[in-house]
Amino acid sequence: MTLHSELPAGLEDQAAALYWEAFRGKLGKLLGPDDRGQRFFAATVNPKAVIAATGPDGQLLGIAAHQASGKGFCDAGVSALFRHYGLGAIWRLLPLAMLERSAPKDTLQMDGICVAKSARGMGVGSALFDALFTHARDKGLTKVTLDVIDTNPRARALYERLGFVATGVETTGPLRPLLGFDSATKMVLTL
Structure with a gap:
């Protein structure tokens, strides 16, 4: 397994598929159906906000997304939302705004962690968390924050x-x- 501090070019579609699989339950009604949601994320992924794990064949094994320069996994603004969803973007704006998070200056805001089904149980998630925590420390941050929804007690x-x-x-x-x-x-x- 190789860890990357940013999403390698060419892996946007794989990252979008992983992110959609992990967060379909939370985002499906807003950004679905599945193929449309995945296309939206593939077109708007923020590579600088993704720590990635790849296998020896270059296949994406998992990602840990965080905020970078004020944007998380997806760096889409209002114009990108309209480009992908047309006038349907209007009713999506308020619920999506509710999901936006920002963290204090001393804190790294996580934006999701996803591991491919084929890579589960191989230590990918642990390696991604370790890399994320190291990234935060290297930036001089003392905390990591995230939000977990009530329908995901395992997480x-x-x-x-x-x-x-x-x-x-x-x-x-x-x-x-x-x-x-x-x-x-x-x-x-607290780190």
Whole structure:
């Protein structure tokens, strides 16, 4: 396995497919159907915000996305949303804005971690977390933060095992039908 501090060129489609698979439940109603959501992410992926793991054949094994220069995995603005979804972008703007996160200056904001099904159980996720934590330390950051949705208790349990601590909960309220979950828990890890 090789770790890359940025997504290597040419792996955008694979990264988009991995990200979509991992976050379809959270983003599917807003950015689907599947093929459209994957195309949107492939066209708007922010390589600088992706730590990638590849196999000996160059195949993408997993990614850890974080904010870089104020953008996460996807660097799409309003114009890109309109380009991909036409006038349908209008109703997507508010729910997507609710999902946006920013972190204090001393904190790295995670934007998702995904491991290919074929690479699970091979230590890819652990290697990605280690690389992400090293990246944060190298930037002089003292914390890592993320949000985990209530419909993903396995992820929350993993984050707790890694040392993340819940610091707050945000509910989706009337947007629940569009988002597919009731609440998101903010979790912080002190490095």
